[in-house]
Amino acid sequence: MNWRGKLLTFCKVTGMPVLEPFVRLAAGEDVKEQLVGISKFVLLPALAIALFIGLWSAAAKTIVSDSAQLPSPTATWNAGIELFEMHADQRQADRDAKKEKLTEAVESLAMARGFDELAAKATEEKKSLYAAEAQKNRKRAVLAANYTPSSAPTFIDQIINSLVTVAFGFLIATAIAIPIGVMCGMSPWVNAAMTPFIQVFKPVSPLAWLPIAAVVIIWAYSGTDPEDALFSKAFLTSAATVSLCSLWPTLVNTTFGVASVNQDYLNVARVLKLSWAQQLYKIILPASLPLMFAGLRISLGVGWMVLIAADMLAQNPGLGKFVWDTYQNGSSVSYARITFSVIVIGAIGLVFDRIMICLRNLVSFGDTAPA
Amino acid sequence: MSTAVLTDPKTKIRVSQSSAPQPIIQMREVCKGFGSGVTRNEVLTNINLNVREGEFLAIVGFSGSGKSTFMKLLAGLETIDSGTLTMDGQTITGPNPERGLVFQNYSLLPWLTVRGNIALSVNSVFRKWGRGERADHVEKFIEMVGLTHAAHRRPHELSGGMRQRVSLARTLAMKPKVLLLDEPLSALDAMTRSVLQEEILKIWEEERQTCVMITNDVDEAILVADRIVPLNPGPNASLGPAFTVELDRPRKSSELNHSDAFKGLRNAVTNYLVAVRQKSREDEAATTTAPKVELPDLEPLAMKLPHVSSLTAAK
Ligand SMILES: Nc1ncnc2c1ncn2[C@@H]1O[C@H](COP(=O)(O)OP(=O)(O)OP(=O)(O)O)[C@@H](O)[C@H]1O
Numbered sequence A: 001m002n003w004r005g006k007l008l009t010f011c012k013v014t015g016m017p018v019l020e021p022f023v024r025l026a027a028g029e030d031v032k033e034q035l036v037g038i039s040k041f042v043l044l045p046a047l048a049i050a051l052f053i054g055l056w057s058a059a060a061k062t063i064v065s066d067s068a069q070l071p072s073p074t075a076t077w078n079a080g081i082e083l084f085e086m087h088a089d090q091r092q093a094d095r096d097a098k099k100e101k102l103t104e105a106v107e108s109l110a111m112a113r114g115f116d117e118l119a120a121k122a123t124e125e126k127k128s129l130y131a132a133e134a135q136k137n138r139k140r141a142v143l144a145a146n147y148t149p150s151s152a153p154t155f156i157d158q159i160i161n162s163l164v165t166v167a168f169g170f171l172i173a174t175a176i177a178i179p180i181g182v183m184c185g186m187s188p189w190v191n192a193a194m195t196p197f198i199q200v201f202k203p204v205s206p207l208a209w210l211p212i213a214a215v216v217i218i219w220a221y222s223g224t225d226p227e228d229a230l231f232s233k234a235f236l237t238s239a240a241t242v243s244l245c246s247l248w249p250t251l252v253n254t255t256f257g258v259a260s261v262n263q264d265y266l267n268v269a270r271v272l273k274l275s276w277a278q279q280l281y282k283i284i285l286p287a288s289l290p291l292m293f294a295g296l297r298i299s300l301g302v303g304w305m306v307l308i309a310a311d312m313l314a315q316n317p318g319l320g321k322f323v324w325d326t327y328q329n330g331s332s333v334s335y336a337r338i339t340f341s342v343i344v345i346g347a348i349g350l351v352f353d354r355i356m357i358c359l360r361n362l363v364s365f366g367d368t369a370p371a
Numbered sequence B: 001m002s003t004a005v006l007t008d009p010k011t012k013i014r015v016s017q018s019s020a021p022q023p024i025i026q027m028r029e030v031c032k033g034f035g036s037g038v039t040r041n042e043v044l045t046n047i048n049l050n051v052r053e054g055e056f057l058a059i060v061g062f063s064g065s066g067k068s069t070f071m072k073l074l075a076g077l078e079t080i081d082s083g084t085l086t087m088d089g090q091t092i093t094g095p096n097p098e099r100g101l102v103f104q105n106y107s108l109l110p111w112l113t114v115r116g117n118i119a120l121s122v123n124s125v126f127r128k129w130g131r132g133e134r135a136d137h138v139e140k141f142i143e144m145v146g147l148t149h150a151a152h153r154r155p156h157e158l159s160g161g162m163r164q165r166v167s168l169a170r171t172l173a174m175k176p177k178v179l180l181l182d183e184p185l186s187a188l189d190a191m192t193r194s195v196l197q198e199e200i201l202k203i204w205e206e207e208r209q210t211c212v213m214i215t216n217d218v219d220e221a222i223l224v225a226d227r228i229v230p231l232n233p234g235p236n237a238s239l240g241p242a243f244t245v246e247l248d249r250p251r252k253s254s255e256l257n258h259s260d261a262f263k264g265l266r267n268a269v270t271n272y273l274v275a276v277r278q279k280s281r282e283d284e285a286a287t288t289t290a291p292k293v294e295l296p297d298l299e300p301l302a303m304k305l306p307h308v309s310s311l312t313a314a315k
């Protein structure tokens, strides 16, 4: 396959039809047809976005009360830039503080050396005095060298916190849902046993789970000192809520995928007399991967959506907490910052969705899903 | 009885005649249906057949008459409801690589390449062989069906004919004692079909393993087979009389078209099939519109076939 074919396959697998007309145009295919493609996938969405921003500006001028105002697109943009600048400043300040502390450590160490030398030369009665002084300086040096800046997390830090939490919760959900789904799919008996649970718990609102998750985690942590704990309680509560909500789509899709493996593939396995494990790994799992990934895609979307709310309630560091704290803060730029967060949350959700589509397409040969 | 062909004494005699030398697969009074109670659907009834060691047997029949069901019984993928089904004197209880089935719809695993699909069979069947030996075996069969240039491709990147080649290679590579082909060529266009027909024939003439092929094309059956057995239309389908093809091998479809024996045999088989279908339609009409009325047990005119022995004698 030539470069063009490869790029086109890439567009298809990544679920990005946006790029396709450009690739074809670059390859010198019919210009008119590609222009239609470009106007459909690029110009039209751009127009829609422009229209939306126009409406938004108009709304921002109208929706004004004494205490607050709907932030305009420019205000939002500026707030976003400000958030990034604040992050950069914070990092710079942290770095400066760290540097300062390091110099302090070096100086203290030099002092300690000096006292050591003095102690070596000094007479008996002064010796212990100098030694004590040297010891004190050494301690100061160690303390200064181990300094970590403890400033409040910035917007970027909160994004990273959220990503870590959702990844953790999603991995746990996957680790639970896929094995159970495979069992349900393979055995109608297990499926019959699990169906009541799945059907009752699946539609439960995410936030109803949160107190229950919190109770379990408080119980699990009852004996441990919070300093020693690997994860904070709030983090685990958020992650567990994410898991409990994003479990179901994967579970249901895996069950369906495994149960609906083409009978012909199973017949192939039977003719070859594959063992149970071989049948599972060589036939059933590969055959159900596309549906499994379709489920994972929905799960990750649900998980990300739930995380923001869970972070707000559990006061776990993350975007949800950022939004909530900013709202409570109530300064003049609060609403602009919140609006900017909304856009960032949406963009991250979009990236997750693309990644999952891409993974799904990679495992479903010759049957790529529409984006 | 509604199936006149089944009770036709001549048929029974012919079946027992054909059981002469060394049957490798033996079917006695085999019945098969699906579902239970009111949704019960009897597909095959009273199937009697002996497949002889080393012969090429073709089963011809109309769509939906139960050909694939018949093949799945032979492969052991479905179990018989009554009767006996044995291979080398032992009851067939389940599938076995000894009876390699080429599926009607290829059934290639879409996540494996051509090589991967064939290797899966080879690795599962010849577990005791060394790694290199198995790899060589796989390459040999990829080459045999002429797919060396496409060995790294996945099924969705192949044409129908290429897929069927892979499917064939996958089954041949298992070195089955009996090769079962379920309409291997019916999904292909006429050109590809005739090319593959000759290839199958060539491979079979080298190996001479027992082969049962299902087809809906009488010409194809005559080209490849030693014997042709029609499957009457269902429900309650049974086998018709066997037609022996005594044309010299190797056969070429271009030459056959001018042979009188070929034409005669083709007419005989076709007439038989048309007649049984006509009969089954009449039976069906009789049972659905006026189920209570007793119909006289008449044979339709077209049932009067030229006798098979006279046909082969004419050659
Ligand atoms: N697993 C099954 N369960 C219920 N009915 C079945 C099953 N398999 C086949 N049948 C029925 O058996 C009959 C024969 O089916 P079969 O697939 O054997 O036909 P066929 O002769 O192979 O047709 P074709 O030429 O179209 O492949 C059909 O009426 C079908 O509905």
Ligand SMILES: [Mg+2]
Residues within 6 Å of the ligand: B067, B068, B069, B104, B182, B183
């Ligand atoms: Mg069939």
